[in-house]
Amino acid sequence: MTGTRDEEYLGIREVAASVGLSQDTLRWYEREGLVPRVERDGSRRRRYSPRHVGWLRTLVLLRRTGMPTRDMRRFGRLAADGAATHPERLALLSAHRDRLVARIAALGDDLAALDGKVERYRELIAQGRDCGAPLPDGD
């Protein structure tokens, strides 16, 4: 095959630094089946191929956008089953995408509300302060 040039493979330390997961998390992802079994060198040490690293970056993206590891596992298992699972993977991914869009929109609304509250605090302080509340300041 084309690849398998040893210098392209990375140790766990480098991968951790490069994808932004801890070594422990990398091992945990593997044990949990989010990542296919990683190749080993003569001393049982993990050697990550560039393809593997790419996959890990995808997982980080999914994780960061709120996908539960349970779904990442499903996604990983599908990927291991080859091209036939493309449609199913697409469905998973695009459902996740849609949820993300909704979440971003919701956060946008929440941001507006938060800005309103910040503004009210600024006013309270700018004016004579003391809103006259004996308890948490209402809304």
Next chain:
Amino acid sequence: MTGTRDEEYLGIREVAASVGLSQDTLRWYEREGLVPRVERDGSRRRRYSPRHVGWLRTLVLLRRTGMPTRDMRRFGRLAADGAATHPERLALLSAHRDRLVARIAALGDDLAALDGKVERYRELIAQGRDCGAPLPDGD
């Protein structure tokens, strides 16, 4: 004072339904000091004032936007200390606001990346499928 009209007070059931937290969570928030002690009726049952409900809605907003309960507790304790803590509360709130802005931006970037992946899957399927990968499909 003006308020304290009994019909404006709500039981835990109604408050739960109205703010979107479970009764257990409401009780837990109180025990954890996120909410000041709630008034009780003759049978030790909680009666929430409109002000309290407003405060709970604020907590829900903060929670939904990712504020840890630890910070909500700080915020609550400050609020209990009256108007003198307005500046500190403002600082807390606006720091949270800034983090939220950053998070929304980051999610926007992630959404773009995700859209790229979705698009690639669509192409793979539309074309003859099979991307020729013996493993997770790279990036």
Next chain:
DNA sequence: ACTTGCGTTGGAGTGCGCTCCAGGACGTAG
């Protein structure tokens, strides 16, 4: 030969945010 450093494994522990439960008290309907 010995130390140092980096990796390995399986399993236990952690922090967060709830969630559930047992045991009990109250008020109302039948």
Next chain:
DNA sequence: CTACGTCCTGGAGCGCACTCCAACGCAAGT
């Protein structure tokens, strides 16, 4: 009086995503 529904309290338990640890293996450096 009894039964029922709703709420109370304190405390245990849970799901998630890690994170830490002990005990060990291997290889290079001194």
